[in-house]
Amino acid sequence: MTRNMKVNGGGVYDVVVVGAGPAGLSAALMLGRARRSVLVVDEGLPRNAPAEHMYGFLSRDGMAPGDLLLQGRREVEKYGNTVRAGRVTGVRREGEVFAVDLDGGPAVRARRVLATAGVVDELPEVPGLASRWGRDVVHCPYCHGWEIRDQPIGVLATGPLGVQQALLFRQWTERLTLLLHTAPRPTAEEAEQLAARRITVVDGEVSGLETLDGRLSGARLASGELVVLRAVAVAPHPVARADYLTGLVLEAVAHPSGLGTHVAGDATGRTSVPGVWVAGSLADPHANVLGSAASGSLAAGAINGDLIAEDTRRAVRDHRDPFSPASEARVCEKVLGVRRHGL
Structure with a gap:
């Protein structure tokens, strides 16, 4: 696969990340280094915005939360990917990919989705x-x-x-x-x-x-x-920001601690919906900044592994039948950068 400096043929990202907090940016950074095309969409409502400083993050103790996010965006963009302001209003499956609806703009498409929009603390x-x-x-x-x-x-x-x-x-x-x-x-x-x-x-x-x-x-x-x-x-009640996932029949549920809601996933963040992962405080409302960043990195590794498995299956299929319509369509997309009508 060539270095991903833009979306794949047909305008499909490898991954759309919802939320540019520590989890989302950490995941986008790892995926960018794995040569994946990534779009990060962020509404600009970080959970820790009221705090002037964050603590307990090794090498960043006492740093302003906004400074960490700004540096993270720069690092993500260094690998050719994009952090975009906006609000995701829905996610739905379209064939083999996901359509991610954006408020005030056209939908974008992705092979995988990582939800990291976090929670809202009800006081x-x-x-x-x-x-x-x-x-x-x-x-x-x-x-x-x-x-x-x-x-x-x-x-x-x-x-x-x-x-x-x-x-x-x-x-x-x-x-x-x-x-x-x-x-x-x-x-x-x-x-x-x-x-x-x-x-x-x-x-x-x-x-x-x-x-x-x-x-x-x-x-x-x-x-x-x-x-x-x-x-x-105080003990706030963290409420998951997950309304945009309801189109996938994926909803927030009560957290096992009894405090707040979350979107459930396995140890890597893989949810019950194939192709959709969750990380950060959306997965664990008790995670701090460092824990959220770590969960984003872990999810990124799992997502990349999942994409590699899919890439390999496709390569084997094309190897067996290089003249199939599906194979021809992918060659057109990759080499010519166009999608053949009807394929």
Whole structure:
């Protein structure tokens, strides 16, 4: 196969990647290096856009998320492939390929599709919370814990996992408060664990978060009491961005953790629909940036292997019958760059 600097004959990409986050760009990079023609379509709604920095990514610790994506786009394009702004509205099968519908433009065709559009984090409906998201309202201690260490932190519990989250954040501060909000009362065993770890438990719903001089100052309870805090940990409900896959009868389902939804795939991201893979937070809503990038790379290897198997089957068929109509059509596409009418 010749070096892919543009789409294959007949205007068919080897792979269309939906989403230019860490997973999508990592996959496109690997596929480009495998000499595959790739189009990445991105809506411009990265999950971590509210965060000023990302952490825990080896050699990129503290880097701005947008800078990572910009560098990733440049690396993908270095191998002759394209990252395009736009929104994918649907994917459907047309014979041996997929038609990928784009908002405001003609559909593009691909032999394989990799879905990496991610999730949308639905936050608890507490006034003042959403505006602080990614700053002093956080969800992952491994992403943000170091930056808020030793400060008074509140865990806003909205479900049965609130105690678990509080015990986790206790690693980063001794000044921890579990705000029960809408969560059930801790069991006797959980209450003992919280007491042993000297975690304060506060009853009552939180009516809002308050700020002072541009910083979080505390959580106001419905009773009027103000709990002084400098950061609040929440458990968002991640909802998969997968509406464009419904035409393939591929839908988001509940994640095994019980938190949020995802599109299920195997260890490489292969879904139940042949030719369609999933990676990043769309496959695992708990994946961090590094994990998402790794899953994209893993999916790329599997996709390339699948394409190699298909290329080999076609080559064997043409070798056996070089004068078949199908073989002639492929030769016209590859050599002449045209598709013969009716073939």
